[in-house]
Amino acid sequence: MKQIQWFPGHMAKARREITERLKMIDVVFELVDARIPLSSRNPMIDDIVGNKPRLILLNKADMADPAITKQWEAYFEERNVRTVTVNSKSGQGLNRIPEIAKDLMKDKINKMIEKGVKPRAVRALILGIPNVGKSTLINRLANKKMAKTGDRPGITQRQQWIKVGKELELLDTPGILWPKFEDQTTGFRLAVTGAIKDEILDFGDVAFFAVQYLKEVYGDQLRERYKLEDLTAPPIEVFEEIGRKRGCLLKGGEIDYDKAAEIILRDIRSEKLGALSFERPSDF
Numbered sequence: 001m002k003q004i005q006w007f008p009g010h011m012a013k014a015r016r017e018i019t020e021r022l023k024m025i026d027v028v029f030e031l032v033d034a035r036i037p038l039s040s041r042n043p044m045i046d047d048i049v050g051n052k053p054r055l056i057l058l059n060k061a062d063m064a065d066p067a068i069t070k071q072w073e074a075y076f077e078e079r080n081v082r083t084v085t086v087n088s089k090s091g092q093g094l095n096r097i098p099e100i101a102k103d104l105m106k107d108k109i110n111k112m113i114e115k116g117v118k119p120r121a122v123r124a125l126i127l128g129i130p131n132v133g134k135s136t137l138i139n140r141l142a143n144k145k146m147a148k149t150g151d152r153p154g155i156t157q158r159q160q161w162i163k164v165g166k167e168l169e170l171l172d173t174p175g176i177l178w179p180k181f182e183d184q185t186t187g188f189r190l191a192v193t194g195a196i197k198d199e200i201l202d203f204g205d206v207a208f209f210a211v212q213y214l215k216e217v218y219g220d221q222l223r224e225r226y227k228l229e230d231l232t233a234p235p236i237e238v239f240e241e242i243g244r245k246r247g248c249l250l251k252g253g254e255i256d257y258d259k260a261a262e263i264i265l266r267d268i269r270s271e272k273l274g275a276l277s278f279e280r281p282s283d284f
């Protein structure tokens with residue numbers, strides 16, 4: 001990949017800040033993008049969170065392929081990881097969170113009861129990479145509009161607890177972790193879904209990756225959207241046909257690859273091809 005947007009010093013600082021805040025909470029809500037549940041996880045999340053109980057929230061479920069999301073739910077369940085599939089924008093699925101959080105903390109609650117201490121509300125921290133929907137989720141759970149926190153670590157603010165019903169309290173500032181920079185496919189998946197800025201990877205490469213993937217997994221949607229005839233052609237020819245169909249031509253009739261790439265990515269991100277997932281458990 002061309003460059004990284006997170007300076008190692010910022011990573012270390014983000015990690016320190018989160019470690020500090022973990023001391024105040026009982027459970028972690030790890031927010032991932034339901035379209036790319038593994039690629040949108042921070043590479044060091046397990047190491048950072050340690051053995052705090054954790055709930056994975058498969059967010060933006062409205063944009064993901066429901067059949068693949070089911071597969072992901074099963075994937076995590078097999079690994080004894082609790083998940084809830086949510087849409088933070090509409091609020092769908094969020095009502096299940098307090099109950100599950102409480103269940104995750106039941107050992108601690110039982111110990112309190114044994115000691116004669118009145119159990120308090122479960123305290124949680126939201127963690128996730130930029131753009132995964134942390135602010136949207138917090139605002140939804142808080143039921144009010146709040147200022148956006150921004151993607152940079154180190155904006156030290158006074159922490160406040162947000163009450164979600166009687167039994168859950170949330171830190172109002174989420175923990176922001178860096179995305180994976182490890183391999184090209186992960187980078188492409190992050191870029192297609194808009195998790196990393198378009199300047200980081202070559203736009204054309206990202207769109208070409210998307211066409212290759214769609215051709216393999218979502219052929220019908222691709223054919224339908226661009227009125228394609230021959231999907232058995234090599235991906236580059238399919239890409240070119242999309243360009244021609246959408247009038248992306250330079251003087252002299254040559255394909256305008258940049259224009260075609262722009263259209264394809266815009267269509268995917270605005271769900272013109274429907275709800276799509278960009279990784280499946282079987283890809284791993």
Ligand code: GDP
Nearest residue numbers: 059060061087088089130131132133134135136
């Ligand atoms: P943050 O950087 O993690 O705090 O992410 P934001 O909360 O700012 O969300 C990034 C973008 O994703 C915004 O445009 C949100 O409206 C959008 N978003 C967040 N959650 C959802 C969701 O569940 N569904 C859809 N469709 N969009 C979402």
